[in-house]
Amino acid sequence: MIPIRDENPTHSVPIITYLLIALNIIVFIFQTMLGSYTESFIYQFALIPADVTSTLSLDSLANIFTSMFMHAGLAHLGGNMLYLWIFGDNVEDRMGRGRYLFFYILGGTVASLAHILTNPGSQIPTVGASGAIAAVLGAYLVLFPRQKVLTLIPLGFWLRMTMLPASLVLGVWFLFQFFQGVLTLGGPDVGGVAFWAHIGGFISGVIFGLLFKKPESEYQAYHW
Numbered sequence: 001m002i003p004i005r006d007e008n009p010t011h012s013v014p015i016i017t018y019l020l021i022a023l024n025i026i027v028f029i030f031q032t033m034l035g036s037y038t039e040s041f042i043y044q045f046a047l048i049p050a051d052v053t054s055t056l057s058l059d060s061l062a063n064i065f066t067s068m069f070m071h072a073g074l075a076h077l078g079g080n081m082l083y084l085w086i087f088g089d090n091v092e093d094r095m096g097r098g099r100y101l102f103f104y105i106l107g108g109t110v111a112s113l114a115h116i117l118t119n120p121g122s123q124i125p126t127v128g129a130s131g132a133i134a135a136v137l138g139a140y141l142v143l144f145p146r147q148k149v150l151t152l153i154p155l156g157f158w159l160r161m162t163m164l165p166a167s168l169v170l171g172v173w174f175l176f177q178f179f180q181g182v183l184t185l186g187g188p189d190v191g192g193v194a195f196w197a198h199i200g201g202f203i204s205g206v207i208f209g210l211l212f213k214k215p216e217s218e219y220q221a222y223h224w
Contacts, residue, residue, distance in 0.1 A: 002152040003086050014089035016097045021081050024129055027069045028077050046125030049116040064112045070127035080129045087140045094143050095212045103212045107135020107204050114200025126194050131201040138205025141170045174202050
């Protein structure tokens with residue numbers, strides 16, 4: 001299932017979401033302009049679990065944050081930004097800009113730690129905003145479970161567009177990540193999708209989404 005848009009209007013301009021999307025795009029464009037230096041740039045700023053667990057240096061810890069704004073390709077970037085575009089604005093609206101930005105970075109950090117804990121010896125560079133965006137999805141699930149999401153459903157050679165509740169769309173997404181993550185446990189150290197980063201980010205989003213939301217009275221008063 002691929003979400004296309006939701007039916008959940010905001011009452012304020014989601015400036016932080018827009019800035020996060022813009023920053024991810026700018027970093028990706030910068031990466032593509034490096035040419036032959038792209039690989040060295042990735043190894044310098046990507047998250048490498050073995051570097052964190054073996055040296056615990058300032059640089060390796062800083063890469064937890066820098067890796068959130070790097071992507072491995074255009075499809076990787078496009079998919080992540082689509083999810084952030086659809087779901088990020090409402091979470092920002094419900095939390096407020098400052099709390100939302102802190103929540104986003106915190107969720108991405110928890111996602112990175114989950115990846116490190118499940119792949120402590122991995123020397124494969126990990127990049128992408130998907131861990132932080134998974135936290136946004138978790139927050140959306142608990143804050144707006146009944147909101148409708150226009151979803152593209154592949155059915156063999158046929159494609160169907162239909163409106164589904166966010167609880168179903170995001171619940172299915174999480175279950176897929178969870179089962180794929182379980183299958184990777186104890187497996188060989190190969191590159192691919194960091195499923196446990198997604199799982200850790202999503203669970204942190206569920207928890208922090210409830211903690212970071214504005215009080216109901218403040219939210220209703222602001223959205224008159």
